[in-house]
Amino acid sequence: MARNPPIIYLNNAATTWPKPPDVLEAARRSLALPVFGSGRTTGSQGEDYITLAREALSRLLAADPPEHVVFTQNATDSLNLLIQGFLAGQEAGCHVLTTALEHNSVLRPLHEWERQHGIRLTIIPFEGCFVSPAAVRAAIEPDTRLMVMNHGSNVLGSVQEIARIGEILHDHGVYFIVDGAQTAGHIPVNLRELPVDAYAFTGHKGLFGLPGVGGFYLRDPEAIAPIRFGGTGTDSFSLLHPREMPERFEAGTHNYPGLAALAAGVDYIMSAGVEAIAAKAERQTGYLIGELRKAPNITIYNDRPSLPIVSFNIQGMENDDVGFILARGYGIIARTGIHCAPLMHRAIDGGVGCVRLSLSWLTTDDECRIAAEAVREIADNAYSQVSSP
Numbered sequence: 001m002a003r004n005p006p007i008i009y010l011n012n013a014a015t016t017w018p019k020p021p022d023v024l025e026a027a028r029r030s031l032a033l034p035v036f037g038s039g040r041t042t043g044s045q046g047e048d049y050i051t052l053a054r055e056a057l058s059r060l061l062a063a064d065p066p067e068h069v070v071f072t073q074n075a076t077d078s079l080n081l082l083i084q085g086f087l088a089g090q091e092a093g094c095h096v097l098t099t100a101l102e103h104n105s106v107l108r109p110l111h112e113w114e115r116q117h118g119i120r121l122t123i124i125p126f127e128g129c130f131v132s133p134a135a136v137r138a139a140i141e142p143d144t145r146l147m148v149m150n151h152g153s154n155v156l157g158s159v160q161e162i163a164r165i166g167e168i169l170h171d172h173g174v175y176f177i178v179d180g181a182q183t184a185g186h187i188p189v190n191l192r193e194l195p196v197d198a199y200a201f202t203g204h205k206g207l208f209g210l211p212g213v214g215g216f217y218l219r220d221p222e223a224i225a226p227i228r229f230g231g232t233g234t235d236s237f238s239l240l241h242p243r244e245m246p247e248r249f250e251a252g253t254h255n256y257p258g259l260a261a262l263a264a265g266v267d268y269i270m271s272a273g274v275e276a277i278a279a280k281a282e283r284q285t286g287y288l289i290g291e292l293r294k295a296p297n298i299t300i301y302n303d304r305p306s307l308p309i310v311s312f313n314i315q316g317m318e319n320d321d322v323g324f325i326l327a328r329g330y331g332i333i334a335r336t337g338i339h340c341a342p343l344m345h346r347a348i349d350g351g352v353g354c355v356r357l358s359l360s361w362l363t364t365d366d367e368c369r370i371a372a373e374a375v376r377e378i379a380d381n382a383y384s385q386v387s388s389p
């Protein structure tokens with residue numbers, strides 16, 4: 001074991017690190033110069049970071065028009081605004097679908113609404129790493145109004161068939177909100193073609209932005225009631241909040257250093273090419289899984305992820321202990337425990353949680369090799385302790 005090894009950061013599904021230099025520079029520059037934002041400031045020097053970021057996201061996700069891209073604090077904030085804004089316009093007690101694959105940023109807003117306002121919530125189980133379109137169809141009832149599910153799982157790294165699921169939902173008049181926290185920036189997403197009504201994203205994961213910025217794309221603004229009101233810098237004599245996009249859902253001062261960084265992050269991944277990012281992720285996770293599979297005492301929970309996520313446990317060891325040894329002994333930062341997806345953990349690992357290694361476009365092959373060797377070494381030690389008399 002090396003002493004003071006360099007850090008190998010493999011917790012990118014939580015937040016990406018390092019950030020590309022252009023991202024850091026964009027944040028720094030936005031604070032070093034006076035701000036220029038359309039409608040709010042005099043002067044024309046400097047950049048309109050908010051519009052730049054909106055246009056960048058619109059290009060990346062094929063989300064038209066750019067004004068239908070709304071900025072929030074993160075994916076959680078977006079999902080709250082979308083879920084509550086949609087359900088506010090529905091009859092009390094209506095039926096809502098979600099899945100056992102979800103993050104708490106979907107499960108908690110839905111369960112809170114169930115407790116406070118009474119919806120009937122059906123949680124669709126998954127098989128393998130996927131929710132089957134047939135199971136979604138079977139769960140639809142005459143008063144089903146909404147389905148909320150993730151595009152990509154933060155534990156299994158599986159990408160769901162949202163195109164097929166969206167078609168089925170729309171055939172039955174069910175509104176479809178997709179949590180894209182783990183897919184934006186990792187795989188190509190074309191919202192012009194996908195039958196999705198709203199797609200939530202976060203800035204600090206695959207988009208390489210800073211924490212505290214996210215957003216959503218909304219096809220039909222009228223479907224969601226705004227629940228935040230305040231200053232927009234437009235129509236200031238009106239005592240009611242503007243209903244035009246994107247102001248309809250944006251109130252108060254934007255996180256413009258965060259948006260400047262987000263625009264730079266999106267430019268960065270678009271110049272790398274999202275297809276190339278996805279292909280590298282598949283290759284590196286394939287390698288890691290292949291290596292981990294060689295150990296007889298490692299349980300891998302995702303066989304062929306489409307996202308750069310590998311989740312596992314070493315038999316007979318607490319996952320927290322594995323994470324501790326990885327960090328202390330090898331300088332590898334992983335994530336352990338319950339990854340904010342309680343229903344999934346109950347299904348895959350009996351609720352004990354697991355170790356997750358998650359990569360980014362900046363993860364090197366060498367880092368993957370070192371991580372694979374480290375996990376194998378920990379597993380081999382555990383195995384020899386169990387098998388020695």
Ligand SMILES: Cc1ncc(COP(=O)(O)O)c(C=O)c1O
Pocket residue numbers: 013014074075076077103105150152153154179181182202203214
């Ligand atoms: C699938 C999924 N949804 C939502 C979120 C929430 O993202 P944020 O913390 O940026 O709001 C995460 C973050 O881990 C996630 O993995």
